Amino acid sequence: xxxxxxxxxxxxxxxxxxxxxxxxxxxxxxxxxxxxxxxxxxxxxxxxxxxxxxxxxxxxxxxxxxxxxxxxxxxxxxxxxxxxxxxxxxxxxxxxxxxxxxxxxxxxxxxxxxxxxxxxxxxxxxxxxxxxxxxxxxxxxxxxxxxxxxxxxxxxxxxxxxxxxxxxxxxxxxxxxxxxxxxxxxxxxxxxxxxxxxxxxxxxxxxxxxxxxxxxxxxxxxxxxxxxxxxxxxxxxxxxxxxxxxxxxxxxxxxxxxx
Amino acid sequence: xxxxxxxxxxxxxxxxxxxxxxxxxxxxxxxxxxxxxxxxxxxxxxxxxxxxxxxxxxxxxxxxxxxxxxxxxxxxxxxxxxxxxxxxxxxxxxxxxxxxxxxxxxxxxxxxxxxxxxxxxxxxxxxxxxxxxxxxxxxxxxxxxxxxxxxxxxxxxxxxxxxxxxxxxxxxxxxxxxxxxxxxxxxxxxxxxxxxxxxxxxxxxxxxxxxxxxxxxxxxxxxxxxxxxxxxxxxxxxxxxxxxxxxxxxxxxxxxxxx
DNA sequence: AAGGTAATTGCACATAGTGCAATAACACTT
DNA sequence: AAGTGTTATTGCACTATGTGCAATTACCTT
Numbered sequence: 059x060x061x062x063x064x065x066x067x068x069x070x071x072x073x074x075x076x077x078x079x080x081x082x083x084x085x086x087x088x089x090x091x092x093x094x095x096x097x098x099x100x101x102x103x104x105x106x107x108x109x110x111x112x113x114x115x116x117x118x119x120x121x122x123x124x125x126x127x128x129x130x131x132x133x134x135x136x137x138x139x140x141x142x143x144x145x146x147x148x149x150x151x152x153x154x155x156x157x158x159x160x161x162x163x164x165x166x167x168x169x170x171x172x173x174x175x176x177x178x179x180x181x182x183x184x185x186x187x188x189x190x191x192x193x194x195x196x197x198x199x200x201x202x203x204x205x206x207x208x209x210x211x212x213x214x215x216x217x218x219x220x221x222x223x224x225x226x227x228x229x230x231x232x233x234x235x236x237x238x239x240x241x242x243x244x245x246x247x248x249x250x251x252x253x254x255x256x257x258x259x260x261x262x263x264x265x266x267x268x269x270x271x272x273x274x275x276x277x278x279x280x281x282x283x284x285x286x287x288x289x290x291x292x293x294x295x296x297x298x299x300x301x302x303x304x305x306x307x308x309x310x311x312x313x314x315x316x317x
Numbered sequence: 318x319x320x321x322x323x324x325x326x327x328x329x330x331x332x333x334x335x336x337x338x339x340x341x342x343x344x345x346x347x348x349x350x351x352x353x354x355x356x357x358x359x360x361x362x363x364x365x366x367x368x369x370x371x372x373x374x375x376x377x378x379x380x381x382x383x384x385x386x387x388x389x390x391x392x393x394x395x396x397x398x399x400x401x402x403x404x405x406x407x408x409x410x411x412x413x414x415x416x417x418x419x420x421x422x423x424x425x426x427x428x429x430x431x432x433x434x435x436x437x438x439x440x441x442x443x444x445x446x447x448x449x450x451x452x453x454x455x456x457x458x459x460x461x462x463x464x465x466x467x468x469x470x471x472x473x474x475x476x477x478x479x480x481x482x483x484x485x486x487x488x489x490x491x492x493x494x495x496x497x498x499x500x501x502x503x504x505x506x507x508x509x510x511x512x513x514x515x516x517x518x519x520x521x522x523x524x525x526x527x528x529x530x531x532x533x534x535x536x537x538x539x540x541x542x543x544x545x546x547x548x549x550x551x552x553x554x555x556x557x558x559x560x561x562x563x564x565x566x567x568x569x570x571x572x573x574x575x576x
Numbered sequence: 577a578a579g580g581t582a583a584t585t586g587c588a589c590a591t592a593g594t595g596c597a598a599t600a601a602c603a604c605t606t
Numbered sequence: 607a608a609g610t611g612t613t614a615t616t617g618c619a620c621t622a623t624g625t626g627c628a629a630t631t632a633c634c635t636t
Contacts, residue, residue, distance in 0.1 A: 065369040066585075070623065071593070072367055075331035076374040080391075083398035091614065101595050106615065108331055110324040115335040116431060123533075125602095125614065129399040131430040132339075134437070137396030138453030139342030140388040171390040172375060178393070194397030274382075326616075329592065330624070350583065360626050365584065384583065384633095 062172065074098060075108050079117060079129065088126035137194065146270070146279055147179045150309045154181040154281070157305040161298060163285040165305075166192065167270070168204035169278065170212075173220040175205040178279070200226045200240055201233045203255035203267035204280035210244040210253065211269060211277040217244070232257045252299050253280075257287065264290035266299050268306035273314025281306040321431065333357060334367050338376060338388065347385035396453065405529070405538055406438045409568045413440040413540070416564040420557060422544040424564075425451065426529070427463035428537065429471075432479035434464040437538070459485045459499055460492045462514035462526035463539035469503040469512065470528065470536040476503070491516045511558050512539075516546065523549035525558050527565035532573025540565040 081097045082089060089097075095105035109127050112118035116132030141147060150167055158165045162183035168175040177192040199205030199220060209217050218237075226235045234240045247253040255265040265284035269277040283302045284290075290298065340356045341348060348356075354364035368386050371377035375391030400406060409426055417424045421442035427434040436451040458464030458479060468476050477496075485494045493499050506512040514524040524543035528536045542561045543549075549557065 062373050062375065064373050065366070067366050067624085068370045068373055069330050069334070069366050071328050071330035072334035072370040073374060075328070075334060076371065076376055076391075079376075079395050080374070083395045086398070086402060088402075092612095102614085103596080103616075104594060107324070107326050107328050107593080110615090111327045111331040112335065114321050114323050114327055115332060115339070116321065117335055117338075128402065129395060131399070131428070131435050131437075132335075133392070133396045133399045134435065134453035135455065136338050136342045136388060137392045139345070140390070140392045143345060143347075143387065169390070176390050176393065178390075194393035196394065326593090351581095361583085362585075362627080363625060366624080369584090 071108075074100065074104075075112055075117075078105075078108050078112060079133070082118065082127065082129045088121055088124065088128040090126050094127065141178070141193070144178060146272075146309075146313065149312045150179065150270070150281070151181075153305050153309045153312075154179065157181070157281075157283065157301060158183040161283055161301050163283050163289065163298070165302075166204065166282045166284070168197075168202070168208070168267075168280050168282065170199065170205070170208040171196075173199065173224050175199050175202055175208065175280075197259065198224060198227065198229070200224075201229050201255065201259045202282075203253045203265040203284070204282045206240075206244060206247055206255070207253040207267045207269055207280040207282075208277065209240075210247040214241075217241075229259055230257055230261045232261075234258060252303055255284075262286055264295075266290075266295070266302050268303045269310075270306055271310040271313065271315035275315060278313075281309065330367075333359065333363075334371055334376075337364075337367050337371060338392070341377065341386065341388045347380055347383060347387040349385050353386065400437070400452070403437060405531075405568075405572065408571045409438065409529070409540070410440075412564050412568045412571075413438065416440070416540075416542065416560060417442040420542055420560050422542050422548065422557070424561075425463065425541045425543070427456075427461070427467070427526075427539050427541065429458065429464070429467040430455075432458065432483050434458050434461055434467065434539075456518065457483060457486065457488070459483075460488050460514065460518045461541075462512045462524040462543075463541045465499075465503060465506055465514070466512040466526045466528055466539040466541075467536065468499075469506040473500075476500075488518055489516055489520045491520075493517060511562055514543075521545055523554075525549075525554070525561050527562045528569075529565055530569040530572065530574035534574060537572075540568065 077098060078094065081094065091102050091105050091109065094109060095102040098105055109118055113120060113130065116130045118127055119130040120127050146167065154165045158181035164183065165181045166177055167179045168177050174196040177195050180192055197205065199209050221237060228235050234243065251268065253267045257264065263284060264287050265282050267280045267282035270279040270281055272278045281302060283298055336357060337353065340353065350361055350364050350368065353368060354361040357364055368377055372379060372389065375389045377386055378389040379386050405426065413424045417440035423442065424440045425436050426438045427436050433455040436454050439451055456464065458468050480496060487494050493502065510527065512526045516523065522543060523546050524541050526539045526541035529538040529540055531537045540561060542557055
């Protein structure tokens with residue numbers, strides 16, 4: 059779905075403190091009160107009170123050397139609790155590890171959140187590029203195999219809203235930037251039962267994804283397998299596609315999907 | 318330091334919404350509005366407004382099938398941003414990987430937050446038990462090698478406050494539960510320059526830790542190496558102690574420490 | 577159709593949250 | 607050591623927001 063609908067009686071101060079966390083996350087470095095008040099659009103004394111309240115709760119901390127504010131470790135705690143609570147992760151884990159070993163590639167699970175794909179788990183094969191963990195990271199839906207798979211199972215109106223809001227930026231020369239071309243491809247993805255990112259997200263890398271269903275018979279996530287084009291060659295692709303589709307089906311069955 | 322001091326003008330609604338995240342994290346499963354209002358000590362309509370405000374911001378979501386509330390994926394996003402911003406992680410990473418390969422064990426970095434140790438990074442050797450990632454997890458300071466190392470570099474009053482608040486629960490038969498015994502051990506740790514968890518946190522597992530300093534010449538984190546007692550034998554310990562101390566020194570130098 | 581339970585919302589009122597201005601803290605310059 | 611500038615912090619008065627209450631809505635069970 060596109061951007062979340064603002065509730066009729068949102069609590070302003072609650073919204074502000076969560077926006078403070080967003081801003082600190084987005085900024086990438088510690089921020090002064092002046093910067094915070096400018097970004098939040100509030101008086102500096104208000105920014106101070108928001109920051110000190112968040113500090114008291116552990117979500118923000120102040121660097122004693124520079125007096126600037128940054129995210130606090132409670133954020134890690136809460137995220138960890140979230141990951142721990144995700145049924146899909148727990149159920150999928152053994153299957154992902156098996157697939158990672160069998161394929162010797164990197165396996166990920168993504169969900170769609172606010173129009174972007176979010177990585178919620180990852181398993182690595184021995185020969186993988188050993189990239190940093192992507193868990194928690196976001197990526198544009200239109201340029202990833204998992205994202206295209208998830209878009210393929212949304213209503214057309216929702217797809218249009220997402221692409222209107224996020225755009226279709228080109229990440230590589232191969233990225234699809236035309237709505238019509240993407241629509242056609244989503245239709246093909248529904249027909250084939252798998253999706254592919256052919257150097258659309260990252261040059262030199264290919265990715266194949268299959269849908270994960272749950273007991274409501276709806277697609278809730280995508281399972282993907284990715285690696286360098288040298289190993290994701292035309293000869294090897296059919297095998298990898300087959301592996302990821304079988305694995306996704308096995309996980310879906312454990313999630314209550316009846317196919 | 319012990320529990321954070323409440324600011325004179327904390328913003329109640331800001332505090333409440335962050336407490337909501339805490340409660341959802343702590344509960345471990347989705348919660349109804351009734352439960353949320355009871356735990357927060359507010360009217361159910363207030364709980365509803367807090368929850369829908371947090372939903373709008375992405376930190377909470379509502380399960381459409383049960384109408385219950387749970388943590389939202391924005392929590393992952395913010396935590397990821399936090400990890401990405403930690404200088405110590407970025408600087409330490411190559412050293413940790415080298416140590417993990419060299420020792421073939423699990424290497425972690427922990428910091429002290431609100432009287433507990435928090436795992437902020439981890440690298441694994443090939444022979445490791447391949448445990449789930451601990452990043453973001455907390456553990457009692459008194460029962461971990463990293464925790465004892467961090468306690469050893471605090472003022473005695475702070476140590477007392479932390480132990481008074483968190484207690485000294487026995488996690489295994491070997492866990493130290495006497496303040497006097499722990500104090501004596503912290504003194505020994507300062508003298509030796511490393512700490513050890515001898516099946517105090519987890520039976521069958523040993524852990525050795527060394528301090529990480531930064532340019533202020535103070536201890537900001539602990540580097541640890543852990544594994545099963547079979548590999549952390551009396552014969553092998555001196556080697557592992559030496560490896561972790563050298564690695565910690567190298568990381569500390571990169572952090573501006575002059576020893 | 578009726579009853580029960582929980583989520584949601586309109587409304588009026590009280591208080592919490594706010595901006596302003598003053599103060600405090602610190603670093604830098606002279 | 608004193609003065610200046612900048613940023614963080616806080617007391618205060620006012621008002622806009624947040625609140626609880628009660629009603630409504632939604633859904634499930636009998």
